[in-house]
Amino acid sequence: MKYQSQKVAYWYFLAAMALFGVQVLGGLLAGWIYVSPNFLAEILPFNIVRMIHTNALIVWLLLGFFGAAYYLVPEESEREIFSVKLAYVQLVILLVGTLGAVGSYLAGIHGGREFLEQPLWVKFGILVAAVIFLVNISLTVLAGKKTAITNILLMGLWLLSLLWIFAFINPDNLSLDKMYWWFVVHLWVEATWELVMAAILGYLMLKLTGVDREVVEKWLYVIVATALFSGILGTGHHFYWIGTPGYWQWIGSIFSTLEVIPFFAMMSFAFIMVWKGRKNHPNKAALLWSLGASTVAFFGAGVWGFLHTLHGVNFYTHGTQITAAHGHLAFYGAYVALNLAMFSYAMPVLRQRAPYNQVLNMTSFWLMTGGMSFMTFVLTFAGTIQTHMQRIVGEYYMVVQDQLGLFYMMRFGAGAAVVLGAILFIYSQIVVRREIVKPGPVAVPGE
Amino acid sequence: MSEILTKSRARNVFYGGSIFFVVVFGVLTAQSHSHITQTATAGMELTDEVRLGKHVWEKNSCINCHSLHGEGAYFAPEVGNVMTRWGVIDDPESAYEILDGWMMSQPSGIEGRRQMPHFELTEEEMRGLAEFLRWADQTDTQNWPPNDAG
Numbered sequence: 005m006k007y008q009s010q011k012v013a014y015w016y017f018l019a020a021m022a023l024f025g026v027q028v029l030g031g032l033l034a035g036w037i038y039v040s041p042n043f044l045a046e047i048l049p050f051n052i053v054r055m056i057h058t059n060a061l062i063v064w065l066l067l068g069f070f071g072a073a074y075y076l077v078p079e080e081s082e083r084e085i086f087s088v089k090l091a092y093v094q095l096v097i098l099l100v101g102t103l104g105a106v107g108s109y110l111a112g113i114h115g116g117r118e119f120l121e122q123p124l125w126v127k128f129g130i131l132v133a134a135v136i137f138l139v140n141i142s143l144t145v146l147a148g149k150k151t152a153i154t155n156i157l158l159m160g161l162w163l164l165s166l167l168w169i170f171a172f173i174n175p176d177n178l179s180l181d182k183m184y185w186w187f188v189v190h191l192w193v194e195a196t197w198e199l200v201m202a203a204i205l206g207y208l209m210l211k212l213t214g215v216d217r218e219v220v221e222k223w224l225y226v227i228v229a230t231a232l233f234s235g236i237l238g239t240g241h242h243f244y245w246i247g248t249p250g251y252w253q254w255i256g257s258i259f260s261t262l263e264v265i266p267f268f269a270m271m272s273f274a275f276i277m278v279w280k281g282r283k284n285h286p287n288k289a290a291l292l293w294s295l296g297a298s299t300v301a302f303f304g305a306g307v308w309g310f311l312h313t314l315h316g317v318n319f320y321t322h323g324t325q326i327t328a329a330h331g332h333l334a335f336y337g338a339y340v341a342l343n344l345a346m347f348s349y350a351m352p353v354l355r356q357r358a359p360y361n362q363v364l365n366m367t368s369f370w371l372m373t374g375g376m377s378f379m380t381f382v383l384t385f386a387g388t389i390q391t392h393m394q395r396i397v398g399e400y401y402m403v404v405q406d407q408l409g410l411f412y413m414m415r416f417g418a419g420a421a422v423v424l425g426a427i428l429f430i431y432s433q434i435v436v437r438r439e440i441v442k443p444g445p446v447a448v449p450g451e
Numbered sequence: 452m453s454e455i456l457t458k459s460r461a462r463n464v465f466y467g468g469s470i471f472f473v474v475v476f477g478v479l480t481a482q483s484h485s486h487i488t489q490t491a492t493a494g495m496e497l498t499d500e501v502r503l504g505k506h507v508w509e510k511n512s513c514i515n516c517h518s519l520h521g522e523g524a525y526f527a528p529e530v531g532n533v534m535t536r537w538g539v540i541d542d543p544e545s546a547y548e549i550l551d552g553w554m555m556s557q558p559s560g561i562e563g564r565r566q567m568p569h570f571e572l573t574e575e576e577m578r579g580l581a582e583f584l585r586w587a588d589q590t591d592t593q594n595w596p597p598n599d600a601g
Binding site for chain 2: 038040041042045046049050051052054055114115116117118121152155176177178179180181182183218221222223225226228229232233236237239243244245246247248249250251252253255319320322323324325327328394395396398399400401402405
């Protein structure tokens with residue numbers, strides 16, 4: 005740790021990991037309700053469980069992004085954070101807001117727009133926290149060295165905070181409501197968050213592979229250019245069937261197909277940098293997570309996104325388990341795994357030790373990635389059957405769902421593996437104090 | 452390649468192109484906004500009753516089980532076309548009665564079947580919800596869903 009103020013990131017990462025735990029446990033519970041629908045039905049209905057599952061995810065990913073920014077900006081700008089105190093104030097506001105939101109959900113007090121269920125005071129809290137963050141981090145960058153990584157990171161974070169304004173705009177007209185709702189949801193995860201992802205990935209590549217900064221930064225601009233060029237008009241793939249004009253079917257199909265490109269580019273970028281760099285960085289776990297994130301993001305967001313994005317296909321698959329399959333793998337690859345890569349890289353430094361317990365960490369990678377992949381496959385099968393039975397044959401929803409029990413059971417099993425992996429990851433980050441498996445002897449090459 | 456595509460060129464393409472796409476998106480959004488209000492949802496008036504119904508829909512977070520125009524939780528049936536499915540799209544009174552009858556009978560308590568919670572709604576709220584669902588159903592959604600099953 006070069007700069008004292010980077011320590012702020014430690015508390016952000018801890019808070020993020022705690023919420024990560026809440027998120028996956030909520031997911032496990034929701035998965036169990038699919039298998040055994042009467043479970044807790046009277047006390048904790050499915051809609052509340054799902055709200056906690058999705059909201060906890062979004063907040064912990066944002067906490068991870070904020071923490072990553074506080075960690076990497078001092079190193080990039082070569083100076084301490086403008087105000088450490090403000091950074092902690094921001095964290096406290098976010099935590100109070102999060103606890104308040106979860107508490108009020110359990111009490112049955114919530115909004116009704118998906119993912120934006122937070123009570124109004126929590127929404128304002130998030131806005132205030134975002135403003136504090138932007139001021140704090142922008143003043144740090146402006147006073148110090150400016151790099152492509154901080155440029156792109158800041159641009160992503162400014163834009164995503166600006167888009168949060170649409171969380172407050174809820175027109176009475178349902179179709180307008182839906183259209184502007186996507187300004188937050190789509191333009192977050194398929195545009196501005198990609199900038200944050202690319203910046204963090206670029207930073208990790210720079211540190212882990214030792215490739216020349218000039219090369220990393222040039223490709224970063226190329227990647228984020230393809231992300232925004234495709235992602236902004238790609239919003240059209242949500243405007244097929246909500247009352248918006250028919251031309252979105254073509255705009256959405258074409259541009260959202262192009263959304264595969266930035267994810268393919270990020271995956272190629274990561275592998276090429278590792279190949280070119282040849283730096284033998286001791287933190288292999290962080291490297292595995294970085295490569296894993298870019299690869300799974302390509303499959304989850306890119307391939308599984310494309311699977312149902314063409315309007316002729318989406319006409320039949322829209323709102324089935326296909327969407328759920330894509331959503332899970334895309335979020336896991338692009339944002340969960342990326343955050344965990346950053347935690348894996350930064351936590352040992354923040355705790356001032358050499359990279360430790362990497363074997364446990366890498367085991368957790370395979371458990372979680374294996375679990376999420378399996379979950380994605382079974383939900384894709386379930387969605388395929390659902391699409392055929394319900395959308396082609398015309399059987400009623402519940403009749404079809406009753407046929408899908410086996411897939412939901414397998415999904416629960418996959419979810420259990422993910423939870424186990426998550427617990428193992430958190431344990432490896434905050435509890436274990438030494439390497440538990442000794443590395444083998446160094447081999448002599450060429451013999 | 453590396454001579455033509457320098458870092459500053461890549462950056463300029465990124466900024467310039469992004470501004471271009473934001474502008475195009477802005478224009479199309481404005482056009483879509485007026486399409487929604489003038490055409491797609493013009494089939495039924497957006498009354499206070501419909502507004503109340505939307506509020507009821509949101510307050511009870513129906514979207515976290517059901518889907519509406521295909522968006523939501525996929526845990527319970529699509530309701531964007533439920534009034535068509537029930538055959539009451541043009542009949543407000545029957546729409547209210549059938550919705551009220553259904554919601555009052557929940558939760559079913561049947562073992563192994565997904566449970567819809569019991570929602571305490573006033574008659575006014577229940578009528579609003581029925582009108583909101585009728586209003587949503589008359590939206591021009593480019594003929595989605597493919598059939599009445601939703």
